[in-house]
Amino acid sequence: MTISEQVAPFVRAFRTAPGISDEPEWLCAHRDASIRHFAATGFPTRSAESWRFTDLRPLTASPILPAPDAVPNASERALADPPPSDPPPSELSVPTHRIILVNGRFIPRLSRIGALPPGVWLGSTADTVKARPGLIAAAFDASEIVGSQPFAALNAAFFADGFVLALEPGAVLETPIEVIHLGRTDTPVAFHLRNAIIAGSGSRATVIESTEGSGPGWTNAVTAITVDADASLRHIRIQNDGSEAIHTALTRATLARGARYENFALTLGARLSRQDIQVALSGEGASVALNGAYLLRGEQEATFAPHVDHQAPGCRTDEVLKGVMQDHAHGVFLGTIAVRPGADQTDARQLNRNLLLSPWAHVDTKPELEILADDVKCSHGATVGSLDEAALFYLQARGLDETTARHMLIEAFAADVIDTAALGDILSAPLRRHLRDWLGQVGGAA
């Protein structure tokens, strides 16, 4: 298939989409430029180094166009598939400000944003475009189109909704924000979610996102984050899509002086998924923690591609990603830490550890450092192993059956990164629960 054949259906869908009448002009222009960018590049191919290990055929074989109810300005139309009447259960045991999206659209009836402290904006992206267009503009970087990922370009062209959180300087949000996306479809359609988090200087917030659902939907999310001076943001992402789903997500965060960003990514679902996290440490003394785990089974393929750019001196990166793969699952880790000239006193570590539970499971791991500054402390490493037979026997020799013993070892391997992330009991609880649930479906023997 040529690029023009590949992109034609997307361009056509864009041109025939309902009028984007009440969007700001700059946004219309941005969408237009984005679809043209995508039309020129098409989907990534395996000849590109960072896509070499990822088999995108499930996504590219036939065009997956936006869901009819998830295109810009579709909010007045009846939803093809009515959302559930009851809100999905919360991941957390404490009250939250909740945003529920179904098939790419904000559903006010299921959401409960609640009372927000002064200086905090939380709303759906569509509502924010209308009510606070300035916030959206701030979350769009014009340079994004140039050299942007094809998926980000498609997202810019088609996104209809998502969430926007904006904290004014000094605003502190103690109650976590919870965003749940349910993808429910019988046909292959795309949900392009556009999210933004803008944390003003000295502000603080916690966001826990989760995605789940059923059917062959493609969730394509782009989240733009800015963390201003001395602000602090915790961001948990649990990807628990259905087994036929496809999930691509790009998170781009820029950290100013003394800012702190903690990201935990748990990948459980989707047949094909890719998570790109790009962090720019642009102010002195900023720090980022990127932790997470991918737990894969069956024919699942998941790529985790974090990129941290140390642009300023005295910044810190702590990155630990753990993968557990069974059956025929395939994991990919492409981690880069770049240290620019002048970013002295950088302190960065990156570790990717993988546990293969079957002879057919496999992983490609490429942790990389690009260091162009002096006086830095950087380390990176990757391991691939199987369950420790001696440990397994030790547990069995004390009376634990093989399944219990295996689960204990797998859980120990994966839970370690939850401990490392040190998110506190409330935020760790759902991560541990998902890990246990996953183990409950893992067989005993290899």
Added chain:
Amino acid sequence: MSNLLEIHDLRARTLGGRDILKGINLTIAPGEVHAIMGPNGAGKSTLSSVLAGKPGYEVTGGSVLYQGRDLLALPADARAREGIFLAFQYPVEIPGVNNTYFLRAALNAGRRHRGEPELDAAQFLKAVKEKLKLLDISSDLLQRPVNVGFSGGEKKRNEIFQMAMLEPRLAVLDETDSGLDIDALRVVSNGVNRLRDPQRAIVMITHYQRLLDYIVPDHVHVLSDGRIVASGDKTLAATLEQTGYAHLDSAAA
């Protein structure tokens, strides 16, 4: 009284490898303490591994009856739940698995198997406290991952602590005395002596007479080149201290 363990002409080798056990005969009654001595590489740990059901060994002949049943037909975890305990010569470090969590799971697996109610966290902690006193173990070892970063002596104590908690019918202690300082040897020996019971048998594999001064065995055996080449009472150990193993090898050959 019927025997707890009857080993008849047991032969075993490593998978696809050479023969290590070349016809072991050993009978153990409840309440007895047996010591097995013998040169390095004789097959002592292999015997304990085969009894515990460790993968990697192949039994090529003979039989093992435990409480009158075919032990070799059971998988390792079932043997443990039936009351067989192996204190490892080299206890394994298991990162990420909390010592207490693991031990409670193991204890409750055995209790479920025997139809006894499981211990909840409070009951378990009470049992732990009693046994800790018995062995003079610092409770902070219990909050750590299994054996991770334990000193050699701490690992050995932890093995005996597990034995005290699990209350096995047949305990095989593989060189539990190696790596213990003099005080620790006394404490561990006292602990083992307190676990002596008319219902329980203990097999101690050791290189040193000194252990047998603390834990006085009913029988002493010498295992050499895959066979038991001499058996006697506790005085055999003292004799060996004088003569070494060499003359026994030639006697067996």
